[in-house]
Amino acid sequence: MKKIRVLIAKPGLDGHDRGAKVIARALRDAGMEVIYTGLRQTPEMVAEAALQEDVDAIGLSILSGAHLALTPRVLALMRANGQGDVPVFVGGIIPADDAEALRGLGVAAVFGPGTPMSAVVDAVARATARPADA
Amino acid sequence: MNPEPILSGDRRALARWLTALEAEQPEAQDLLATLYARxxxxxxxxxxxxxxxxxxxxxxxxxxxxxxxxxxxxxxxxxxxxxxxxxxxxxxxxxxxxxxxxxxxxxxxxxxxxxxxxxxxxxxxxxxxxxxxxxxxxxxxxxxxxxxxxxxxxxxxxxxxxxxxxxxxxxxxxxxxxxxxxxxxxxxxxxxxxxxxxxxxxxxxxxxxxxxxxxxxxxxxxxxxxxxxxxxxxxxxxxxxxxxxxxxxxxxxxxxxxxxEIQRLRRELEARLRQRVWQRVEARLAPDTLDLLAAQVHQRVIDLESAVKSVLASTHTHTE
Known part of the structure; x- marks a missing residue:
C-alpha cells in the first residue's frame, strides 16, 4: 500500500508558520503523510528534502512577498533532481497577477487567504491520484 | 529494479527504493535480497x-x-x-x-x-x-x-x-x-x-x-x-x-x-512469519467474516474462542 507523502515547506525569511501547520493537519486528517520542515528553508533545502523523502507533492507557504524569487528556484532544482513531475502548490499572500505568473511557471495551484481547507485537500488529492487509484 | 544507480550514490534512486520497500513491493524486496550480502x-x-x-x-x-x-x-x-x-x-x-x-x-x-x-x-x-x-x-x-x-x-x-x-x-x-x-x-x-x-x-x-x-x-x-x-x-x-x-x-x-545478534534476527524472523501467516489467513477470509463473527460474539451466539476456531477451520481446509 502506497501512502500519499506531501512536503510542507516554508522557504524564505518570514516567521509565520501557523498557516503551514493548519494545512499540514488538514492533509494528515485526509490520511496523507506530511513531512514538515520548519521555518526559514532555502530553495536548496526544500528540493533536497523533497528528493530524500520521495514526496508525491510539495506545498510552499510563503508570506514574505518573495514568492516570485523563491518558487522558480525550487521548481528549477526539482527539475534538475528528476522531480519535475511532482506537483508544487503555493500558499500565502499572493497578488492575482503573481498567482497567474506562478501558474505559468508550472505551479499546480495557488491558495490565498480564506481558501477552504477542503479545496486544498481536494486539489492535492487530485494532483497525486495515480491511475491505480481511479 | 536496477541496483547500479543506488550503489553509485544516486539519491533519487535510493529514495524511490525506500518508498517501494515501505509499500512492501516485491521488486523492491527482491533487490534487498540481491544486495543483502553487501x-x-x-x-x-x-x-x-x-x-x-x-x-x-x-x-x-x-x-x-x-x-x-x-x-x-x-x-x-x-x-x-x-x-x-x-x-x-x-x-x-x-x-x-x-x-x-x-x-x-x-x-x-x-x-x-x-x-x-x-x-x-x-x-x-x-x-x-x-x-x-x-x-x-x-x-x-x-x-x-x-x-x-x-x-x-x-x-x-x-x-x-x-x-x-x-x-x-x-x-x-x-x-x-x-x-x-x-x-x-x-x-x-x-x-x-x-x-x-x-x-x-x-x-x-x-x-x-x-x-x-x-x-x-x-x-x-x-x-x-x-x-x-x-x-x-x-x-x-x-x-x-x-x-x-x-x-x-x-x-x-x-x-x-x-x-x-542471532537472537535479534530470530525475533525478527518470528515477527515476520507471524505477519505473513496472518496475511494468508486474511486473504482467505470473505471481507465481512470478522465483522459477522464479532456481531455473533456480541449477541452471545458464539464465544470468542469458538469464533477463532471456526476461522482457523475454514481457512485451514484451503491450506496446502
Missing part, C-alpha cells in the same frame, strides 16, 4: 526516549560529529501515524536543519503506519537498504517512546535510551521495558536543574538491573554508561560517539555479542 558494514544505532527528551536534536548532533570524522550518515526518523485518519505529520527534519546541504547525510522520515512498538513494520528493511547503499552509520530514531516501545532494540546493534531531567522518579526507571534495552543511557538537557538526581536514579536502576539479571542479554565486559549531553550545544556528543564505537567493537568481538 549489508552489515554499517553500524545500526537506535535512539529512543520519551517525547521531548531531545531525540532528533541528539541525532543531528551525532550526525555532525560523525561527518567531522569523515563518516557518512543515514537517518530513519519514525513518527506516529494518526490512528483515526491513517495520516501523519513527520516533523523530525525540523531539528535536523543543520545537516542540510551535506551530500554525506541522507534523512528519511517514516510514519509508524499502525505498528506499535515505536517503529514501522518496514523500518528494519529500510535500515538494511541504507546499510547496503553504503552509509557508515544508520541511525533509527523511534517515535516518542514510553515503557514498551522496544522494537528498536530488535533492529539496532546499539541502542541509546535518552532521558531528560524531571521526567519521572526512580520507580519509573525500574519499570520493565525501556531501560532493559539500553546499551548507552544519555541524560540530555544536562544544563537543566535536576540532572544529578536523574543520573543517580538511572545508575541505581542499572545496578538493580544487573543484580537481578538472570539470563542476561548484555555482553560481558560492557557496563551501560550513563552519559550527559546538551545536544543543542553539542556538549558531550564526542563521548557518546566514542561509547557507540566501543559498544560496537565489544559486540563484534565477543561470542555473546554474536549470539545476541
Amino acid at each position: 549489508a552489515g558494514r554499517a553500524h545500526r544505532v537506535g535512539v529512543t526516549g520519551a517525547p521531548g527528551s531531545g531525540k532528533s536534536t541528539l541525532v543531528a548532533a551525532l550526525a555532525k560529529a560523525w561527518r567531522a570524522r569523515g563518516q557518512t550518515v543515514a537517518v530513519l526518523a519514525v513518527d506516529p501515524s494518526s490512528p483515526f485518519s491513517g495520516g501523519a505529520i513527520l516533523g523530525d527534519r525540523v531539528r535536523m536543519q543543520a545537516l542540510a546541504g551535506d551530500p554525506g547525510v541522507f534523512i528519511r522520515s517514516m510514519a509508524s503506519r499502525g505498528t506499535l512498538g515505536g517503529l514501522a513494520a518496514t523500518t528494519a528493511d529500510l535500515a538494511r537498504a541504507l546499510d547496503a547503499a553504503g552509509f557508515d552509520q544508520v541511525v533509527i530514531e523511534t517515535v516518542g517512546a514510553g515503557q514498551s516501545e522496544i522494537d528498536v532494540a530488535r533492529t539496532a546493534q546499539t541502542t541509546i535510551v535518552i532521558e531528560a531531567p524531571g521526567l519521572g522518579d526512580d520507580v519509573q526507571a525500574i519499570k520493565a521495558g525501556i531501560l532493559e534495552i539500553a546499551d548507552i543511557l544519555v541524560v540530555n538537557k544536562a544544563d537543566q536543574p535536576g540532572v544529578e538526581a536523574t543520573v543517580r536514579a538511572l545508575k541505581s536502576a542499572l545496578e538493580l538491573e544487573s543484580a537481578a539479571r538472570v539470563s542476561g542479554e548484555a555482553a560481558p565486559g560492557w557496563s551501560v554508561p550513563v552519559l550527559t549531553t546538551v545536544a543543542t550545544a553539542g556538549d558531550g556528543i564526542e563521548i557518546v560517539i566514542d561509547a557507540l564505537a566501543a559498544h560496537r567493537i565489544q559486540m563484534q568481538s565477543s561470542p555473546i555479542g554474536q549470539q545476541r
